[in-house]
Amino acid sequence: MAKCSECGFLAVRNTKSRQLEETEQDIRETGVIERLFDDSERVHEIGSGYPRYEPPLCFIGAIDLRTETGKYGEGTQERIKSAINEERECGSFTQWQQGFTPKEHREMIDRKWEKKWHWIEIGIIIVVTALFNYLIWVLTGHR
Numbered sequence: 001m002a003k004c005s006e007c008g009f010l011a012v013r014n015t016k017s018r019q020l021e022e023t024e025q026d027i028r029e030t031g032v033i034e035r036l037f038d039d040s041e042r043v044h045e046i047g048s049g050y051p052r053y054e055p056p057l058c059f060i061g062a063i064d065l066r067t068e069t070g071k072y073g074e075g076t077q078e079r080i081k082s083a084i085n086e087e088r089e090c091g092s093f094t095q096w097q098q099g100f101t102p103k104e105h106r107e108m109i110d111r112k113w114e115k116k117w118h119w120i121e122i123g124i125i126i127v128v129t130a131l132f133n134y135l136i137w138v139l140t141g142h143r
Contacts, residue, residue: 005084012027031079
């Protein structure tokens with residue numbers, strides 16, 4: 001069983017840049033999304049302003065967290081905390097490594113598979129070469 005809060009694919013979208021970013025430890029633990037303030041309006045009351053991030057989502061789309069967390073508003077913190085800490089089956093779970101974005105987690109997995117396939121390819125080349133050499137040896141009368 002896996003928890004989204006422990007997965008490297010848990011992402012948040014920055015409300016200003018629109019980029020998907022790493023979900024920070026505080027959000028993973030509490031579900032609280034930091035609020036920013038619009039300096040032009042001089043809004044500095046606790047709970048005012050706009051959220052720095054949209055509610056978390058699964059970078060690779062394995063789970064539809066948007067359905068579980070809903071839109072930002074009243075009760076969002078509890079819905080986020082509950083959704084990302086729920087035990088669930090997920091074949092795409094990848095242990096979170098702090099400091100890496102979801103995209104970088106995906107790239108790490110891709111590199112691991114590339115290395116494995118590289119060794120498989122080398123093994124196939126060795127076997128095919130050995131069979132070819134054996135066939136040549138047999139066909140030239142060296143039984």
